[in-house]
Amino acid sequence: MTAYNDLRDERAIKLSKMIGSQEKAKFSYTYDFGDSWEHEILVEKILPATENTTYPVCVTGKNACPPEDCGGLWGYAELLSILNDPEHPEYEERMEYFEDGFDPLKFDLNEINSRLKLMSK
Numbered sequence: 001m002t003a004y005n006d007l008r009d010e011r012a013i014k015l016s017k018m019i020g021s022q023e024k025a026k027f028s029y030t031y032d033f034g035d036s037w038e039h040e041i042l043v044e045k046i047l048p049a050t051e052n053t054t055y056p057v058c059v060t061g062k063n064a065c066p067p068e069d070c071g072g073l074w075g076y077a078e079l080l081s082i083l084n085d086p087e088h089p090e091y092e093e094r095m096e097y098f099e100d101g102f103d104p105l106k107f108d109l110n111e112i113n114s115r116l117k118l119m120s121k
Helices: 013-020 074-085 091-097 109-119
Strands: 026-031 038-042
Touching: 074 091
Parallel strands: none
Antiparallel strands: 026 038
16 A cells, blocks of 8 residues: 555545555545544445446445534534533524534435535536
């Protein structure tokens, strides 16, 4: 596997160039350098491409992603604590931020793939 330790723009290289056809490859990815969301990615299986499919595509997942600019891991934990306590002094203020509410357990595969499709254009 080629080392890409200093990659600054993830759009500059395809995943296939980074890991080749190596299943079980692991790499790290930092999202939002301000909040420092550190992800460890494990390529579990490489599937063959199918016709009429726009890539990238998400095949499965769990839970909602944390809201943008919520303060990283610690800020997200605090947000969840507040949202789980309607008596918390910041509860109403935080809920106003979410027009349709926020369910941290929600995972919408169709919504994610719609967003990925927009990004691929």
